[in-house]
Amino acid sequence: MTSPPPLGSSPATHATETVAIIGAGSIGIAWAVVFASAGVRVQMFETHEGARLIALSEVESMLTDLFEAGLLEEPVDQVMPRVTMSETLEAAVEHADFVQECVVEDLDVKRGLFAELDRLTDRSVVLASSTSTIIASLFAEDLPGRERCLVVHPANPPYFLRVAEVVPAPFTSTAAVAAATDLLTRVRITPVVLHREIEGFVFNRLQGAVLREAYCLVRDGVITPNDVDTLVREGLGLRWAVIGPFTTSELNTRGGIRRHAEVIGPVYARIGIERGTDDPWTGETIEHVAGQIERRLPHATWEENVRERDRAMIRLASLLQHFENPLAAPSHAAASPL
Numbered sequence: 001m002t003s004p005p006p007l008g009s010s011p012a013t014h015a016t017e018t019v020a021i022i023g024a025g026s027i028g029i030a031w032a033v034v035f036a037s038a039g040v041r042v043q044m045f046e047t048h049e050g051a052r053l054i055a056l057s058e059v060e061s062m063l064t065d066l067f068e069a070g071l072l073e074e075p076v077d078q079v080m081p082r083v084t085m086s087e088t089l090e091a092a093v094e095h096a097d098f099v100q101e102c103v104v105e106d107l108d109v110k111r112g113l114f115a116e117l118d119r120l121t122d123r124s125v126v127l128a129s130s131t132s133t134i135i136a137s138l139f140a141e142d143l144p145g146r147e148r149c150l151v152v153h154p155a156n157p158p159y160f161l162r163v164a165e166v167v168p169a170p171f172t173s174t175a176a177v178a179a180a181t182d183l184l185t186r187v188r189i190t191p192v193v194l195h196r197e198i199e200g201f202v203f204n205r206l207q208g209a210v211l212r213e214a215y216c217l218v219r220d221g222v223i224t225p226n227d228v229d230t231l232v233r234e235g236l237g238l239r240w241a242v243i244g245p246f247t248t249s250e251l252n253t254r255g256g257i258r259r260h261a262e263v264i265g266p267v268y269a270r271i272g273i274e275r276g277t278d279d280p281w282t283g284e285t286i287e288h289v290a291g292q293i294e295r296r297l298p299h300a301t302w303e304e305n306v307r308e309r310d311r312a313m314i315r316l317a318s319l320l321q322h323f324e325n326p327l328a329a330p331s332h333a334a335a336s337p338l
């Protein structure tokens with residue numbers, strides 16, 4: 001694959017003022033909420049008449065819930081006028097400087113839509129896909145304006161999980177990546193830029209690793225599905241709200257990541273083989289991970305880092321103490337083994 005120099009006027013020369021959102025399903029609606037509540041104008045387009053008719057009221061009801069929870073800076077009636085629904089794709093992309101595609105997860109549909117978007121918009125407009133799994137090389141490689149195409153994969157819902165993966169293809173210009181990360185930062189979504197395209201990106205690969213193991217454990221009669229959910233919801237998930245898996249390895253083990261890998265690495269390697277994956281962590285990778293994490297959390301101040309973690313977890317526990325989760329099934333619910 002060759003990477004010709006980007007043509008046309010370069011994206012990211014000015015801040016995005018108007019985003020066109022194509023597809024008004026759950027992700028399109030949620031993006032509209034994120035962009036509009038951060039002051040960005042939103043022009044939506046949706047092919048399904050039923051979805052088109054209810055989209056704006058769905059945006060409004062989500063904004064109302066956020067306002068009532070104290071999570072919106074302005075009243076809903078000041079945010080809503082920024083969001084409009086267009087009758088045609090052409091009208092939705094007119095005057096937009098950024099397009100966020102949110103249609104069904106179907107390669108042919110995305111390929112056709114990106115061809116149309118490439119034809120309808122100026123080369124300075126960034127064309128981003130919300131796709132959860134499909135790399136931009138598969139739907140944009142043959143387009144004349146492919147240099148402004150990339151993936152901006154949100155976590156669902158993006159007004160709650162404020163992080164998104166930015167995945168450029170080899171042909172995506174650095175200006176398009178910069179425009180995407182600038183826009184995300186402005187709307188308070190943390191951008192995570194991947195170094196290369198990979199199916200499923202990283203968010204869903206991590207989620208997939210947990211799900212693969214969970215399905216095996218349920219299949220083998222080790223645990224019920226509801227108890228898996230409880231362990232993640234009350235355990236891993238809460239911990240990961242404060243620190244990620246590498247920082248957990250660093251702070252949960254005296255001796256840090258290297259010691260953790262020494263003690264637990266062989267156990268995980270055996271579990272991998274049990275599941276058909278013989279891919280143990282190498283010394284080189286462990287060194288790389290430890291070095292990167294220690295730049296942020298020097299091992300010399302390990303005791304203080306652990307105290308900081310504990311203080312952060314106590315603060316989160318205090319925020320959550322009156323939170324009653326209506327979706328948390330009791331652990332004995334539906335507990336029939338397979």
Ligand SMILES: NC(=O)c1ccc[n+]([C@@H]2O[C@H](COP(=O)([O-])OP(=O)(O)OC[C@H]3O[C@@H](n4cnc5c(N)ncnc54)[C@H](O)[C@@H]3O)[C@@H](O)[C@H]2O)c1
Binds near residue numbers: 047102
């Ligand atoms: N649901 C999630 O958890 C999640 C998370 C991150 C990313 N995504 C990705 O976001 C995208 C949208 O997912 P969703 O869950 O909102 O799907 P959805 O089915 O709820 O909505 C898709 C919408 O796109 C519309 N549509 C289809 N073709 C169209 C076209 N050519 N022009 C305009 N509208 C069109 C459909 O009518 C539908 O309303 C997918 O690529 C998905 O992989 C989904």
